[in-house]
Structure formats: structure tokens, C-alpha cells
Amino acid sequence: MLKQPQSRGKYIYNRVPRRDYESKKIEDMKKKLLSQLSLSDQSKSIILGTLLGDGCLQLTKKYKNARLSIRHSTPQKEYFFWKATMLKEIASAKSVQLQTPDVESYSKKKKLLFQSRATEDITSLYNILYKEKALRIQRRWLNHLTPLSLAVWWCDDGSIIGSPARRGVLCTDGFDQKSVFLIARYLQKVWNIYVHVGSIRRDRKNGNYSKKEYYRLWFCTEELKKWLRIITPHIPVASMVYKSIIVYKDSQFQQRWISELKEALPQFHEQIDEALRKKTKQRMI
Incomplete structure (x- = not known):
């Protein structure tokens, strides 16, 4: 049963534990940051969608900022190059690469790899969406899907x-x-x-x-x-x-x-x- 707030005279005190308050404050700040990223709405939509699918964000010790990586097999090249074109605002001259299958890969088809530039916006996305190097599914960012x-x-x-x-x-x-x-x-x-x-x-x-x-x-x-x-x-x-x-x-x-x-x-x-x-x-x- 939910406890009623304590009453002292005519005043009612409904105290929120500081830990919960701080956690909510951080979540609200992250939600606001997602809306304020300088990425175009189109890029954000594509990035969020592909993170649920074949894309990922990576932050390595070698770099200060994170980057977006997307891989598709060569039969999906039309779709892959559409993504690469739509994400040109975070692309570089070397963003698109052709990969041969590695020994441990369960698919023997060649892969097309898109790697974005490492930017502050993508780092902000990484900090909002990832925890312990893994995408964390949360309603606060799912609400930004289009x-x-x-x-x-x-x-x-x-x-x-x-x-x-x-x-x-x-x-x-x-x-x-x-x-x-x-x-x-x-x-x-x-x-x-x-x-x-x-x-x-x-x-x-x-x-x-x-x-x-x-x-x-x-x-x-x-x-x-x-x-x-x-x-x-x-x-x-x-x-x-x-x-x-x-x-x-x-x-x-x-x-x-x-x-x-x-x-x-x-x-x-x-x-x-x-x-x-x-x-x-x-x-x-």
C-alpha cells in the first residue's frame, strides 16, 4: 500500500528521495539534449532507426569522440548507399569501405561499411543511448522515433x-x-x-x-x-x-x-x- 504524505499542521510534505530526484533530473537532461543536437531531423531519424537494426555507436580509447558504424552485405548496396548519402553531414571521404568476410563470420558475403566522422554530437548520442558499451532501450529516446x-x-x-x-x-x-x-x-x-x-x-x-x-x-x-x-x-x-x-x-x-x-x-x-x-x-x- 502506498504511504500517505506526512502532515505537519496545515502543511503536507511529500519527500522524494534525493537519489530518485537526481536520477530523474539526469534523465530529463538527457531527453532535452537529444532534442538539442545539431544533427538534422532526417539524420537523427535514420540514426535512431538503424541503431535498432544494423548500426551501432562506438567510442574507443583511441578517439575523444564516438562514431556511427553501419554494415550491410553487398546485395543491399542500394539501401546502404542511400543511408550513406542521407548521412553525408557526418561523413568523410573515407566513410565508405568494402570489407571481406572474416574467418569467424557466419556470412560469407562481402560487407559494405559506413563509418562516420567522430563528432561531439555523436558522442552526446552515445552518452544518452549507451550504457557499458551497449545500446540501452529506454522509452525516453524511443519517443523520438519517427x-x-x-x-x-x-x-x-x-x-x-x-x-x-x-x-x-x-x-x-x-x-x-x-x-x-x-x-x-x-x-x-x-x-x-x-x-x-x-x-x-x-x-x-x-x-x-x-x-x-x-x-x-x-x-x-x-x-x-x-x-x-x-x-x-x-x-x-x-x-x-x-x-x-x-x-x-x-x-x-x-x-x-x-x-x-x-x-x-x-x-x-x-x-x-x-x-x-x-x-x-x-x-x-
């Missing part, structure tokens, strides 16, 4: 699955169970998207069953459609259109969904038709 952020996150780590493909999943393998549930509550409260938090067991290197448990966000068909209506207008490149293609057995339902996509992405009409053909063909194999 539809563009969500689209970037989906392009990084989202998939439409099933046969036919009508369910969605966001791979949040890098986050613990508590963090994934926090994200799920955020999506419900802010975006009215209801997702299921489900666990899988896998060996990240070999793709086999293992005792290691990971937690992911799962979308049923109706919630997936709500989600895609938010993010699809912000799909940036033709090669990512397939991530919005829901497949129906009923031709009328299929045509309605494709019409919605073409209205949201008028510049990618042909790519939408081609992506649907490929997914339909895969289902028939």
Missing part, C-alpha cells in the same frame, strides 16, 4: 513470413527480454501496433537449434498491415519494396493491398509488381 526511423528499422531487420506471406517479424536478437517487452509496449502506446513477444532458440553462427534464447517481435496480419501503412511511404529504395509485399490467396484482397502500396509508393509501381511476382512464384515452388 515513421522514417521505423521504416529504416524494418528495412534493416524486418521480414514478412509465412506461406502465404502474411505475418511479420522484427529480429531483436541483440536485446534482452525486458528490452523487447519495453519496445512492444512503446509500439502499442505510441503507434497503436500490437505485437507478440516470442522467443526462438538458434545458433547465430550456424543457424542451428541451440540453448541460446532470443526474443523477437511478431505481427499478425492485421497488425502488420497497420504497421506497413505507417512505414511504407518512407521505404527509400526500390530494392526494399519487397518488405511491404503481403501475399494473399484471394485475388481481390491481393489487388487491394497492391493498390495501397502503389498509392503510398507511386515511384515504385513496376518494382511492386515485380516483387509480388517473385513472392507468388516462391510460394508455388
Whole structure:
């Protein structure tokens, strides 16, 4: 039971422990700092989205300031170079590099690496978002995500699955169970998207069953459609259109969904038709 504030005469004292007060003060200051960064809104949106996906911030002893790193495999080069172009305000002449797979990598594809300049703004982001060199999921910075952020996150780590493909999943393998549930509550409260938090067991290197448990966000068909209506207008490149293609057995339902996509992405009409053909063909194999 909650204790009532102590009363002394006509005055009521509701004391907040100093530790809690100082903690709240620091959190409020960090939230304000995130809004005051000199980075453009576009860059902040992309950075926050990709930090949930394939990006990370790094602060090493060699440098005073932190930098942003993003890696994608070469088949995603169109999407990668879109990110590099959009983040040119923090880029240098040597930001884009081609990497060959290392011996311990579970993917044998070559990688494209974007490394930003080390700047004070990115250091501020690092101090706000990271704790003990790991991204810390907190509501105070999730509230800064935009539809563009969500689209970037989906392009990084989202998939439409099933046969036919009508369910969605966001791979949040890098986050613990508590963090994934926090994200799920955020999506419900802010975006009215209801997702299921489900666990899988896998060996990240070999793709086999293992005792290691990971937690992911799962979308049923109706919630997936709500989600895609938010993010699809912000799909940036033709090669990512397939991530919005829901497949129906009923031709009328299929045509309605494709019409919605073409209205949201008028510049990618042909790519939408081609992506649907490929997914339909895969289902028939």
C-alpha cells in the first residue's frame, strides 16, 4: 500500500528521495539534449532507426569522440548507399569501405561499411543511448522515433513470413527480454501496433537449434498491415519494396493491398509488381 504524505499542521510534505530526484533530473537532461543536437531531423531519424537494426555507436580509447558504424552485405548496396548519402553531414571521404568476410563470420558475403566522422554530437548520442558499451532501450529516446526511423528499422531487420506471406517479424536478437517487452509496449502506446513477444532458440553462427534464447517481435496480419501503412511511404529504395509485399490467396484482397502500396509508393509501381511476382512464384515452388 502506498504511504500517505506526512502532515505537519496545515502543511503536507511529500519527500522524494534525493537519489530518485537526481536520477530523474539526469534523465530529463538527457531527453532535452537529444532534442538539442545539431544533427538534422532526417539524420537523427535514420540514426535512431538503424541503431535498432544494423548500426551501432562506438567510442574507443583511441578517439575523444564516438562514431556511427553501419554494415550491410553487398546485395543491399542500394539501401546502404542511400543511408550513406542521407548521412553525408557526418561523413568523410573515407566513410565508405568494402570489407571481406572474416574467418569467424557466419556470412560469407562481402560487407559494405559506413563509418562516420567522430563528432561531439555523436558522442552526446552515445552518452544518452549507451550504457557499458551497449545500446540501452529506454522509452525516453524511443519517443523520438519517427515513421522514417521505423521504416529504416524494418528495412534493416524486418521480414514478412509465412506461406502465404502474411505475418511479420522484427529480429531483436541483440536485446534482452525486458528490452523487447519495453519496445512492444512503446509500439502499442505510441503507434497503436500490437505485437507478440516470442522467443526462438538458434545458433547465430550456424543457424542451428541451440540453448541460446532470443526474443523477437511478431505481427499478425492485421497488425502488420497497420504497421506497413505507417512505414511504407518512407521505404527509400526500390530494392526494399519487397518488405511491404503481403501475399494473399484471394485475388481481390491481393489487388487491394497492391493498390495501397502503389498509392503510398507511386515511384515504385513496376518494382511492386515485380516483387509480388517473385513472392507468388516462391510460394508455388
